[in-house]
Amino acid sequence: xxxxxxxxxxxxxxxxxxxxxxxxxxxxxxxxxxxxxxxxxxxxxxxxxxxxxxxxxxxxxxxxxxxxxxxxxxxxxxxxxxxxxxxxxxxxxxxxxxxxxxxxxxxxxxxxxxxxxxxxxxxxxxxxxxxxxxxxxxxxxxxxxxxxxxxxxxxxxxxxxxxxxxxxxxxxxxxxxxxxxxxxxxxxxxxxxxxxxxxxxxxxxxxxxxxxxxxxxxxxxxxxxxxxxxxxxxxxxxxxxxxxxxxxxxxxxxxxxxxxxxxxxxxxxxxxxxxxxxxxxxxxxxxxxxxxxxxxxxxxxxxxxxxxxxxxxxxxxxxxxxxxxxxxxx
Amino acid sequence: xxxxxxxxxxxxxxxxxxxxxxxxxxxxxxxxxxxxxxxxxxxxxxxxxxxxxxxxxxxxxxxxxxxxxxxxxxxxxxxxxxxxxxxxxxxxxxxxxxxxxxxxxxxxxxxxxxxxxxxxxxxxxxxxxxxxxxxxxxxxxxxxxxxxxxxxxxxxxxxxxxxxxxxxxxxxxxxxxxxxxxxxxxxxxxxxxxxxxxxxxxxxxxxxxxxxxxxxxxxxxxxxxxxxxxxxxxxxxxxxxxxxxxxxxxxx
Numbered sequence: 286x287x288x289x290x291x292x293x294x295x296x297x298x299x300x301x302x303x304x305x306x307x308x309x310x311x312x313x314x315x316x317x318x319x320x321x322x323x324x325x326x327x328x329x330x331x332x333x334x335x336x337x338x339x340x341x342x343x344x345x346x347x348x349x350x351x352x353x354x355x356x357x358x359x360x361x362x363x364x365x366x367x368x369x370x371x372x373x374x375x376x377x378x379x380x381x382x383x384x385x386x387x388x389x390x391x392x393x394x395x396x397x398x399x400x401x402x403x404x405x406x407x408x409x410x411x412x413x414x415x416x417x418x419x420x421x422x423x424x425x426x427x428x429x430x431x432x433x434x435x436x437x438x439x440x441x442x443x444x445x446x447x448x449x450x451x452x453x454x455x456x457x458x459x460x461x462x463x464x465x466x467x468x469x470x471x472x473x474x475x476x477x478x479x480x481x482x483x484x485x486x487x488x489x490x491x492x493x494x495x496x497x498x499x500x501x502x503x504x505x506x507x508x509x510x511x512x513x514x515x516x517x518x519x520x521x522x523x524x525x526x527x528x529x530x531x532x533x534x535x536x537x538x539x540x541x542x543x544x545x546x547x548x549x550x551x552x553x554x555x556x557x558x559x560x561x562x563x564x565x566x567x568x569x570x571x572x573x574x575x576x577x578x579x580x581x582x583x584x585x586x587x588x589x590x591x592x593x594x595x596x597x598x599x600x601x602x603x604x605x606x607x608x609x610x611x612x613x614x615x
Numbered sequence: 616x617x618x619x620x621x622x623x624x625x626x627x628x629x630x631x632x633x634x635x636x637x638x639x640x641x642x643x644x645x646x647x648x649x650x651x652x653x654x655x656x657x658x659x660x661x662x663x664x665x666x667x668x669x670x671x672x673x674x675x676x677x678x679x680x681x682x683x684x685x686x687x688x689x690x691x692x693x694x695x696x697x698x699x700x701x702x703x704x705x706x707x708x709x710x711x712x713x714x715x716x717x718x719x720x721x722x723x724x725x726x727x728x729x730x731x732x733x734x735x736x737x738x739x740x741x742x743x744x745x746x747x748x749x750x751x752x753x754x755x756x757x758x759x760x761x762x763x764x765x766x767x768x769x770x771x772x773x774x775x776x777x778x779x780x781x782x783x784x785x786x787x788x789x790x791x792x793x794x795x796x797x798x799x800x801x802x803x804x805x806x807x808x809x810x811x812x813x814x815x816x817x818x819x820x821x822x823x824x825x826x827x828x829x830x831x832x833x834x835x836x837x838x839x840x841x842x843x844x845x846x847x848x849x850x851x852x853x854x855x856x857x858x859x860x861x862x863x864x865x866x867x
Contacts, residue, residue: 482732484722491708491719498706501670502720502775503691561710 312555313567315603319553320570323577331584337461343573343580344462348469349374349524349531351572353543354550355476356407356520358568359513361551362480364493364560365421367514369410370521371543372432375536377403377525379436382445382535385452392452400522406432407518411511421514429544436537446534455530465527472523476516477565489513493560549596550575553603574599619682621646621814622667622698622783627676629662636662638838639676644783649805649815651829651846653822655858658835660818661703664785667816668700669693691720697782701789705772709761713753714742716760717775745774749804766797773804777813784808785816790824802828822851836860 308314327334353370360367381399384390390398406428413424455464480486488509491499500506524543529535554571556563575596582592622644629637637659644650654660665671667678669687678685680696687693690700707716718738724731742756751770753763760771769789776784786805790798798821805815805828819825825832826846834842834857842857 482735484724484731484733487711487715487719487722487733491711491715494708494710495706498702498704498708499719501668501690501700501702501706503669503689503694504720505689505691561708 312557312562313564313570314555316554316567316570316574319599319603320574320577323574323581327577327581327584330581333584334581339580339584341458341461341463341466343576344466344469345531346580347569347572347576348463348465349527350543350546350550350576351469351569352472352520352524352527353547354554354568354572355473355565356517357544357547357551358554358556358563358565359476359480359489359520360421360517361548361556361558362489362493362560362563363510363513364496365414365510365513366425366548366558367407367410367517368422368425368544368548369406369428369432370517370524370547371540371545372429372436373403373406373518373521374525374528374540374543375436375538376406376432376439377522378529378535378539379440379445379537381526382448382529383439385448386445392449395452396526399526400519403522403525404515404519407515407521408511410518411514414514415507415510433537433541436540440535440537442537444534444536448529448533453530453533455527456533465531468523468527472520473565473569476520480565485509485512490561493557493562495561546572546575549600553600571603620644620679621648621681623679623682624663624667625677625679627663627666627673627678629659629666629671629673635838637666637673640835640838640840642667642833642840644814644816646814647809647812648831649809649817649829651825651832652816652818652835653820653825653832653854653858654835655820657837658858659838660835661787663835664700664787664816664818667693667783668698668785694720694779697780698785699776699779699781699783700785701772701776701787703787703791705768707760707768707772710759712739713746713756713758713760713763713771714738716771717742717745717756717778719775721779741778742774745778746770749774749777750800765792769793769797769801777808781813783814783816785818787818788820789817790819790821798824822854825854826851834858 308317333339353374356370357367377399380402381395384395384398385392410425410428413419414421457464459467480489488499488504491504492506492509496506528539550571551563551568552558552571553574554563554567554569556568578595578599579592582595620643624640624642626639626641627637628639640659640663642663652660662671666673669690669692672688678687685696708719711719723734723737725734739756746753746756749770751767753767760768763771789801793801802824805817808815817825817829829846832844832846832849832854833840834854836858844854
């Protein structure tokens with residue numbers, strides 16, 4: 286009788302079990318489960334969690350981290366690492382702010398200039414890695430220091446505030462969601478489409494999987510890496526401009542620590558440090574976990590100091606669960 | 616006409632730092648020929664064929680394809696001229712699918728609103744055709760190559776080399792890691808490729824395998840070419856002597 290009951294149970298839930306199994310097999314499986322768990326716990330703990338305003342806030346707060354994580358995912362997929370997105374974000378922020386405040390150039394020129402400078406920072410990272418053959422950890426560490434320094438020099442160490450109204454459109458809302466969220470969605474979709482459906486995307490995966498073989502088959506691996514680093518620089522620049530809009534100020538220190546959120550989101554989202562495995566979608570969900578967790582801890586009135594510790598623990602646990610599937614570590 | 620070699624490498628030299636890997640090596644490969652390339656470890660076999668496949672640029676020397684001088688700056692250049700190489704470690708990308716590996720560097724694309732996107736359907740179908748023809752049966756060509764057995768991986772590497780109708784296929788130690796049965800299959804494949812008009816450079820340290828299929832044997836020793844023999848006019852003993860450098864007048 287008991288056995289029969291048991292199979293009855295399985296039959297009843299077979300469909301949901303098979304979905305669960307499929308999710309479990311995905312590279313993004315762990316992050317999906319963590320995210321669902323976090324949302325359930327949050328909504329149980331705080332009645333405000335599912336309120337329209339709170340959801341809107343989370344989706345706005347996640348936007349910048351998600352875009353930085355997307356750029357980070359590109360670089361990690363090729364087998365590298367980028368420590369500079371936070372500093373590049375700061376630099377682009379004060380640059381565009383300065384151009385808007387101190388010159389008569391139109392806002393769109395300031396934005397384009399910022400995007401160009403960010404991309405150039407990324408390209409410089411790429412050139413250091415491919416041409417000068419500096420390991421990406423060191424090359425981007427140098428960029429992290431230099432870009433932060435340039436941001437401080439340019440802003441003379443102080444914030445640049447209050448921007449023209451045409452710029453502040455970026456901080457507005459369209460119906461229930463913010464423009465920042467819309468920019469994020471567009472960036473994520475483009476990033477994932479490039480990875481999944483273009484030759485460049487295929488080569489990014491191949492370079493991270495087996496760089497030598499990819500080179501042997503006639504793929505210009507250096508070009509692939511230059512693209513990935515430049516794209517990451519572009520993402521950091523987009524983040525810098527969004528940060529300006531959100532704060533209506535540009536602080537030369539604003540990006541500090543963001544590289545950790547970017548790397549953390551990507552790794553949480555299943556992007557493998559050995560390269561070649563992972564997705565922009567996963568990095569986005571990783572960013573969402575970090576943001577939602579911060580939101581929950583805020584709702585619980587946990588001090589920001591403890592939040593860092595909690596983030597660290599979550600990241601370590603995530604890395605542990607993900608590394609079980611890896612056959613070898615580089 | 617037939618006198619013009621398909622591939623001619625003239626006076627190829629290559630050094631890595633202080634190590635002279637190749638010194639003025641000549642190599643000719645004729646149409647419809649299986650050339651065995653033998654030599655002891657570090658004799659320069661792999662370096663020589665990697666120069667032909669465009670991985671390394673030679674320090675000195677010239678390469679001619681059907682009498683025309685060529686200059687390879689990347690493996691893409693040599694592949695364009697129909698030279699394919701099956702690498703010793705197979706050069707597969709573990710996280711790419713079978714199809715992704717077979718088409719790596721030459722993915723078919725289709726036009727979608729002015730953007731060039733991968734023609735995945737064609738990749739999956741055509742790669743399936745080629746590996747089925749080569750005699751392995753997998754559920755799907757979407758399977759990642761890291762999940763394949765050794766024999767299946769080799770078939771994917773072979774499939775990649777023959778798919779684009781090459782004129783020359785270079786095989787670097789294709790039998791090194793294989794069972795007796797696997798070796799037999801590779802040797803049959805070599806004969807089959809020659810019947811289809813493809814010339815082959817076959818590197819192996821197993822002389823019986825070389826003697827089973829090669830028309831001609833070139834012997835390298837310490838970066839120099841020390842012999843060029845028609846297979847039916849020589850014997851394994853002579854080849855070994857040339858490989859290790861024991862000549863008749865060498866005593867004690």
